[in-house]
Amino acid sequence: MALTIGSDAPDFEVDTTEGRIRFHEWIGDSWAVLFSHPRAFTPVCTTELGYMASIKPEFDKRGVKIIGLSTDPVEGSQQWGEDIGETQGTAPNYPIIADTDHAVAKAYDMLPADVTGDPTARTAAQNQTLRNVFVIGPDKKIKLVLIYPMTTGRNFDEVLRVIDSLQLTANHKVATPAQWQKGDDVIIAGSVSDEAAKETYPEGWESPKPYIRIVPDPTKA
Known part of the structure; x- marks a missing residue:
């Protein structure tokens, strides 16, 4: 069954631009936003990662950690981060997962189970389903799932609005x-x-x- 609201958020251990993490341990007692990207150096995602970096203090105020995901190796995402800072005014100030074996994308039902091979050999179009936003609660359950097409930039102000609602209605x-x-x-x-x-x-x-x-x-x- 596909992941949906109320599902347990799959745990994983993976390399990121800020070192290796165990996801549930990294979340701790916080809320979290996991948002995925088809490939590094894609134009719409470049604007998204930059905007998320610029509003990170708003997530911090709400006790929410943010983390990106790309199928590119760490080095690719780090180089992309330089471009993001140059073009968007704010470089990523949160970790970006290097999902080089597609394991996280598969665990979160964003790619088919039979996808294999070198992630850098796949095009962004082949990974177009990696345009998700997951909001995860301190109980490690999924509270929100958003899926966007490649041609539409995500509205992260709406994600903040939903988190405000989720935190209010939880209490x-x-x-x-x-x-x-x-x-x-x-x-x-x-x-x-x-x-x-x-x-x-x-x-x-x-x-x-x-x-x-x-x-x-x-x-x-």
């Missing part, structure tokens, strides 16, 4: 509505009865329909 029995931004009103989870909700929200809630119960963000100062 409070609420859900976030469409277009929600941190600090906006939220919806009391459907699993919470009216009686139980009254204990948490004694002042009540806005209810345009019985099944929609709107309250302020419980973390808003």
